[in-house]
Amino acid sequence: MTIFYCRIPSAIGELLLTGDGTSLTRIYMQKQKYGSGVAPDWQRDASLFKEAKRQLDAYFAGELTQFDLPLAPAGTEFQQTVWHMLLDIPYGGTLSYGELARRLGSPKLTRAVGAANGRNPLSIVVPCHRVIGADGSLTGYGGGVERKRWLLAHEASNGEYGQFELF
Incomplete structure (x- = not known):
């Protein structure tokens, strides 16, 4: 599976977003515990994260109180x-x-x-x-x-x- 990523600025510092091409899989902050850097085989593609960026920007502007994004977090x-x-x-x-x-x-x-x-x-x-x-x-x-x-x-x-x- 290909992992796509982009970095976006936010009011709490740069965010690293990852996805599988359809869903958002991770959002990491700078210096986050259990965070991750970009792996060599990940592909940068900001176009896949336009809606996530739009909603995060609206959240930080105080204009959005609930997200509506396809999510696919990996966990037990x-x-x-x-x-x-x-x-x-x-x-x-x-x-x-x-x-x-x-x-x-x-x-x-x-x-x-x-x-x-x-x-x-x-x-x-x-x-x-x-x-x-x-x-x-x-x-x-x-x-x-x-x-x-x-x-x-x-x-x-x-x-x-x-x-x-x-x-």
């Missing part, structure tokens, strides 16, 4: 279940890891939910940044807690939060 059945549940967290809202585990049927799954959330390959579009600690703390985020804070503040202010600066 459990990860896929957790990622699907993330799509139900409304724009500007948050949910705790424990609550997600309870919705899966067992509060004992909190750590597993956290691990699956951390491996989400489609940051922003599949809103893992909306998952927080039971006490409201911003625990963990593959793109960094500062980005998580920025994304949540951006959604809370409906697009008036300014540019993110990497420290």
